[in-house]
Amino acid sequence: xxxxxxxxxxxxxxxxxxxxxxxxxxxxxxxxxxxxxxxxxxxxxxxxxxxxxxxxxxxxxxxxxxxxxxxxxxxxxxxxxxxxxxxxxxxxxxxxxxxxxxxxxxxxxxxxxxxxxxxxxxxxxxxxxxxxxxxxxxxxxxxxxxxxxxxxxxxxxxxxxxxxxxxxxxxxxxxxxxxxxxxxxxxxxxxxxxxxxxxxxxxxxxxxxxxxxxxxxxxxxxxxxxxxxxxxxxxxxxxxxxxxxxxxxxxxxxxxxxxxxxxxxxxxxxxxxxxxxxxxxxxxxxxxxxxxxxxxxxxxxxxxxxxxxxxxxxxxxxxxxxx
Amino acid sequence: xxxxxxxxxxxxxxxxxxxxxxxxxxxxxxxxxxxxxxxxxxxxxxxxxxxxxxxxxxxxxxxxxxxxxxxxxxxxxxxxxxxxxxxxxxxxxxxxxxxxxxxxxxxxxxxxxxxxxxxxxxxxxxxxxxxxxxxxxxxxxxxxxxxxxxxxxxxxxxxxxxxxxxxxxxxxxxxxxxxxxxxxxxxxxxxxxxxxxxxxxxxxxxxxxxxxxxxxxxxxxxxxxxxxxxxxxxxxxxxxxxxxxxxxxxxxxxxxxxxxxxxxxxxxxxxxxxxxxxxxxxxxxxxxxxxxxxxxxxxxxxxxxxxxxxxxxxxxxxxxxxxxxxxx
Numbered sequence: 001x002x003x004x005x006x007x008x009x010x011x012x013x014x015x016x017x018x019x020x021x022x023x024x025x026x027x028x029x030x031x032x033x034x035x036x037x038x039x040x041x042x043x044x045x046x047x048x049x050x051x052x053x054x055x056x057x058x059x060x061x062x063x064x065x066x067x068x069x070x071x072x073x074x075x076x077x078x079x080x081x082x083x084x085x086x087x088x089x090x091x092x093x094x095x096x097x098x099x100x101x102x103x104x105x106x107x108x109x110x111x112x113x114x115x116x117x118x119x120x121x122x123x124x125x126x127x128x129x130x131x132x133x134x135x136x137x138x139x140x141x142x143x144x145x146x147x148x149x150x151x152x153x154x155x156x157x158x159x160x161x162x163x164x165x166x167x168x169x170x171x172x173x174x175x176x177x178x179x180x181x182x183x184x185x186x187x188x189x190x191x192x193x194x195x196x197x198x199x200x201x202x203x204x205x206x207x208x209x210x211x212x213x214x215x216x217x218x219x220x221x222x223x224x225x226x227x228x229x230x231x232x233x234x235x236x237x238x239x240x241x242x243x244x245x246x247x248x249x250x251x252x253x254x255x256x257x258x259x260x261x262x263x264x265x266x267x268x269x270x271x272x273x274x275x276x277x278x279x280x281x282x283x284x285x286x287x288x289x290x291x292x293x294x295x296x297x298x299x300x301x302x303x304x305x306x307x308x309x310x311x312x313x314x315x316x317x318x319x320x321x322x323x
Numbered sequence: 324x325x326x327x328x329x330x331x332x333x334x335x336x337x338x339x340x341x342x343x344x345x346x347x348x349x350x351x352x353x354x355x356x357x358x359x360x361x362x363x364x365x366x367x368x369x370x371x372x373x374x375x376x377x378x379x380x381x382x383x384x385x386x387x388x389x390x391x392x393x394x395x396x397x398x399x400x401x402x403x404x405x406x407x408x409x410x411x412x413x414x415x416x417x418x419x420x421x422x423x424x425x426x427x428x429x430x431x432x433x434x435x436x437x438x439x440x441x442x443x444x445x446x447x448x449x450x451x452x453x454x455x456x457x458x459x460x461x462x463x464x465x466x467x468x469x470x471x472x473x474x475x476x477x478x479x480x481x482x483x484x485x486x487x488x489x490x491x492x493x494x495x496x497x498x499x500x501x502x503x504x505x506x507x508x509x510x511x512x513x514x515x516x517x518x519x520x521x522x523x524x525x526x527x528x529x530x531x532x533x534x535x536x537x538x539x540x541x542x543x544x545x546x547x548x549x550x551x552x553x554x555x556x557x558x559x560x561x562x563x564x565x566x567x568x569x570x571x572x573x574x575x576x577x578x579x580x581x582x583x584x585x586x587x588x589x590x591x592x593x594x595x596x597x598x599x600x601x602x603x604x605x606x607x608x609x610x611x612x613x614x615x616x617x618x619x620x621x622x623x624x625x626x627x628x629x630x631x632x633x634x635x636x637x638x639x640x641x642x643x644x645x646x647x648x649x650x651x
């Protein structure tokens with residue numbers, strides 16, 4: 001069952017112009033951060049969104065919760081049009097959909113104790129009556145496996161992994177049905193990453209949460225997501241069941257990305273580079289398929305038209321003329 | 324392998340800080356053979372970068388360094404300034420994680436290569452220009468002639484790291500020290516840079532010490548690996564030995580915590596607790612408080628690095644147990 005449905009979503013950011021450009025009346029350029037993205041998130045699943053820097057994965061996440069207002073397209077949550085929500089209705093939506101960010105230190109108020117922070121989320125959204133807030137804070141700390149005395153302490157007193165637990169507890173305070181996590185473990189050491197990944201999977205199973213997990217780490221995506229969307233320069237190039245995509249990637253970019261990830265297994269590199277070239281500038285994206293200048297299989301037609309996502313069965317879609 | 328190119332013995336680095344001394348590196352010994360790629364891996368605060376930077380004496384003045392770094396019969400730590408200047412950049416070159424901060428933003432790339440050539444070669448101006456263009460070509464930067472006159476901000480992240488490598492290689496060094504050279508790069512660019520470095524090491528007959536936190540990067544680039552934890556060396560050995568038969572409890576736990584072989588969505592095996600603070604000396608094994616194999620003596624008796632198999636050393640009291648389990 002679809003919980004969140006995105007259709008034709010686009011977001012552009014005006015580029016900065018220098019003084020010379022202003023004087024010359026050079027038209028203002030725009031960064032095409034997200035272009036025509038359509039995807040569905042099913043209730044209870046983990047959808048991974050993966051791609052390299054500048055592919056638009058974080059912008060897409062922020063558009064879903066309206067931290068950025070999209071320039072086009074539609075987002076519907078549980079049947080309601082998210083982009084049209086105002087006032088109370090928008091506040092109810094915000095309670096349903098919460099974000100967890102990469103840098104928990106940057107997203108936690110350094111002057112508030114953890115207990116106050118969680119209490120604030122509970123009272124702003126009137127989740128429970130004021131008298132029940134302390135008990136609920138204790139329950140939340142239990143849920144993310146933090147000690148009870150954490151409520152009286154400040155963010156700087158915690159390690160990176162514990163701070164991320166606080167970030168997750170705050171997101172969970174308002175009882176959301178969907179969590180959008182943007183690189184939630186990228187800043188953590190490997191040995192600590194594992195415990196946060198475990199926490200996400202455990203919470204999802206216990207609370208029936210739906211999770212959109214944004215990361216550049218393909219190992220994590222492979223391990224914990226049910227479905228994955230691969231983005232390149234603002235567009236989804238391939239989306240489908242994780243196990244199938246990792247076993248038989250169809251889009252040449254997905255193939256290159258998977259081949260480029262170093263395996264944690266002793267074997268000498270074969271010397272073959274997974275894919276040549278650099279990421280093109282989103283200010284001036286290539287015509288046609290954005291990957292064609294780097295693609296080993298590209299043909300003349302690839303530079304002509306942007307390939308649409310086409311169905312390959314079983315919810316698997318690929319945007320490539322040749323795959 | 325004959326006499327090692329570089330031999331580090333009992334390296335200790337202590338930083339004087341307002342809150343007291345911090346023991347960042349605590350008695351580390353290892354060697355680098357000719358043509359060898361040695362990886363140093365560890366999590367943040369393990370002392371891996373400090374170890375690397377101590378070798379060419381690049382640490383800040385608040386660092387106290389002891390031990391020996393024997394380079395072709397001479398101790399780098401005891402070397403006079405003029406000899407050190409010829410070794411640094413000439414025989415031993417270094418590249419770092421963030422090329423933008425290592426490159427001079429107000430000098431064209433060509434001039435930054437030229438500086439090294441002036442310092443370490445006898446080439447004349449025209450020959451230096453040709454050599455600089457040749458170096459950019461070597462690291463895969465196209466249209467080198469134009470690129471030489473461009474500034475670092477005109478290069479992409481991957482191209483900047485290539486330019487850094489070109490600068491490092493300009494005096495034909497025998498040893499390249501690389502500190503997290505691909506950590507800031509995207510995975511497809513990381514793949515390109517690592518393969519470029521491996522190709523250059525093989526073609527130019529260099530040795531390399533590669534510091535990284537990424538076990539995958541180690542597995543796919545290095546011949547040997549040294550695992551560090553809390554300023555100490557846990558284990559050294561060939562990549563195959565260490566990854567397939569880890570003989571230190573920390574190495575084993577680190578490898579087990581990675582997603583990979585297990586079934587999809589299986590719970591991962593995290594390492595409990597936090598890395599120790601390094602502002603207090605630890606009496607026993609630094610990993611003991613987080614270790615599932617810890618014995619009573621691990622808390623009091625510091626394990627010494629010893630070879631349990633050919634060319635495979637561990638500093639773990641449980642080493643014999645792990646060896647028996649591996650069925651070696």
